[in-house]
Amino acid sequence: MALRFYNTLSQQVETFSPARDNIVRMYTCGPTVYDYAHIGNFRTFTFVDLLRRWLRTNGFGLDHVMNITDVDDKIIRNAVAQRKSLAEYTAVYTEAFRKDCATLRLEEPERLVPATGHIDDMVEAIERLSASHHTYSSEGSVYYRISSFPGYGKLSHNDFSGNLAGARVDVDEYEKADARDFALWKAPKEGEPFWETALGPGRPGWHIECSVMAIKYLGETLDIHAGGIDLIFPHHENEIAQSEALTGQPFARFWLHAEFLMVEGQKMSKSLGNYFTLRDILERGHSPEAIRYLLASVPYRKSLNFTFDGLKSAKTAIDRLRNFKLRLETDRYPEGQSEELAARTAQACKGFTESLNDDLNTAEALGAVFEYVRDANSAMDAGTFRAGNAAAALELLALFDSVFAVLQPAASQGTSDAGVDALVAERTAAKKAKNFARADEIRDQLLAQGIILEDTKSGVRWKRKSP
């Protein structure tokens, strides 16, 4: 069966293929770099990674753009409070995000683009929207007039008629925004950093960055636009309003949205305080592979409840597969091939592929692999597994790992970058608390792995000794 995705726009499962050249033009909304991302954020980014990998397995090329939101209310508030420039403040969290992605084996998109690198493009787009009467200005800010775009609501399937008159919202913190006009350009408040532009001094709103960068790099109509489910409204609805007003073309053919990572029935989020960063979890001794596996194991359209027991089960599942692989690679089997087992392997491969083709049903895909491993292990115990069956079994594991990417242990690389960061932070805290024994212990532990710490005026830097 062909590859199918549930499209939020049509509310249907549709067969997918890219519109042109066998290349998938994909845009996914990236992080707001005001702090470390939490594993709820990484559930969505892990879904995007699985999507990338599975599209490639289907034979498609990728042109994937992800934005880094490096200007917004929270960033400005925190940077001003810490007397840092925006660039100085966001560099730390952009780098942390990239390191965390690498730790979780999330592939870097073809283009990872910062909003602040595209201010001129955004100003030009806002001018064009103004020229076509989609905006109005008020007190130095520019707003999008939703009543000028009749299609508003088509993604979230909300009927906004009668609900739109003239009101506006001056925040881009998305949990606070609502069904009303939104800011494209924001005049600076006292003491806030700003760009001096043809629109006057100010900074872009959040929504315009995605429209502008998506169209700039990928063209007027994307094959796929994806993000977390909380972005459907208003963010993606606003992106459609802006983009389609600019181009007159449908903005994206497929809209894919990942459900939340939950904690005890509530969305994991910064504002509720019920979150863990990747670093928090690594510090507790869990492996990046177990976290990746857990985040990947529930199909993206189902919410996933985070528990530490779930992480333990993820580890057990990975161990089972690693042990099976080791057994395949090291045990000796009688010559020849069992036709029955060959058919069983082919069936597992088909089950895995069809499950992922079915809107990335990862739970069923894993089911196909584990049922096979159970049967193959039994055949090995019974002496019916033959040497000639090993190659296909290893191929199945390779197919599995080209998407799930958990078989290679991270331990062979020593402590991950995020793990080192976490230990360095713990050492700094220990020193502050005058617990010098613990601080020295951490320094020695890292040194034993060839990681050198350097205390500088601006904090601790670290590097790996070249081998």
Ligand code: AMP
């Ligand atoms: P932000 O950095 O807040 O802009 O969020 C980055 C991404 O994480 C967005 O695509 C959000 O939809 C997604 N996200 C935020 N919280 C969660 C959660 N608890 N579970 C899954 N995705 C989330």
Ligand code: ZN
């Ligand atoms: Zn976006």
